[in-house]
Amino acid sequence: MIYGYIRVSTDKQTVENQRFEINNFCKNENINIDIWIEETISGTKKVGERKLGKLLKTLDNNDILICSELSRLGRSMFMIMSILNLCMDKGVKVWTIKDNYRLGDDLTSKVLAFAFGLSAEIERDLISRRTKEALAKKKTDGIKLGRPIGxxxxxxxxxxxxxxxxxxxxxxxxxxxxxxxxxxxxxxxxxxxxxxxxxxxx
The missing domain is CATH 1.10.10 (Arc Repressor Mutant, subunit A)
Incomplete structure (x- = not known):
């Protein structure tokens, strides 16, 4: 299946430009979009709160997700990398038009997968470290940790x-x-x- 994903942040923005770009790209590649997913929502929202999150759960091996540019997937680099890493794990191809980006089963994608995994591991480590530091500070300040008794x-x-x-x-x-x-x-x-x-x- 080939999916076309379009996202705009506000009602004042139009989806037509993105749709035109994707349709024009598909025409040149001699392919057709099977299902369109459109949503008006900020890219800072969690993926699970967006239509994109539901789509990612249904994508299967060899499916193709096409969008106008990577920024349509999310606003932060870490969010985009997490989405791409998930797609790679599921064998889903991600193509973007303006960035001329191709995520697939090739050497470049495998290198990116390593970078995605390393980035996620570093992020988890930083979160864990910040949590431990915050708990240590509370303990030093005399704040009792854990559930209240009873x-x-x-x-x-x-x-x-x-x-x-x-x-x-x-x-x-x-x-x-x-x-x-x-x-x-x-x-x-x-x-x-x-x-x-x-x-x-x-």
């Missing part, structure tokens, strides 16, 4: 039991006895009841 127990043991607890309270079952039945501390049960307004009948 929050895990409430979420795991009482979540989804609101109706049961409310019925028990309605039937005059004491909170102390109910806490024992649910195998949680009294304070955990009391806080859960208060936070979820379950003591209407008490």
């Amino acid at each position: 929050s895990k127990s409430k979420n795991l043991k009482l979540s989804g039991k609101e109706k049961y607890i409310q019925n028990q309270l309605k039937n005059k079952v004491s909170k102390v006895h109910l806490a024992k039945k649910l195998k949680v501390s009294r304070s955990t049960l009391f806080n859960f009841i208060k936070e979820n307004n379950l003591d209407t009948f008490t």
Whole structure:
């Protein structure tokens, strides 16, 4: 399948110029677009929030994605490289017209794939390092890290039991006895009841 992808950032911009460029290119290459994907959205938006994200999930080996230029895929170089890397992993060819770019199964593409992978690894390493530095600073500043005490127990043991607890309270079952039945501390049960307004009948 051959896909034509068109993106503009605002309603004031027209898709016709990009469509003309792609159609003219296809005419010279003696190929036809099977499916057009058009969207009006900023290139800074996450790929998953765009039609492009849905398209990338459906693309198969040997499919071709054509757009007027690489900047239509995204605004940041890292985003573009991530998209191209995904396409390469799936065996999808990406052709752009203005950049005269061809991503396929050749030596140049393999070199680019290595660069994409290295770039992604460096980015992940930088994110991990920044996260560790931020956590270390918080610890130095005396800020306690992790969940507040008791929050895990409430979420795991009482979540989804609101109706049961409310019925028990309605039937005059004491909170102390109910806490024992649910195998949680009294304070955990009391806080859960208060936070979820379950003591209407008490």
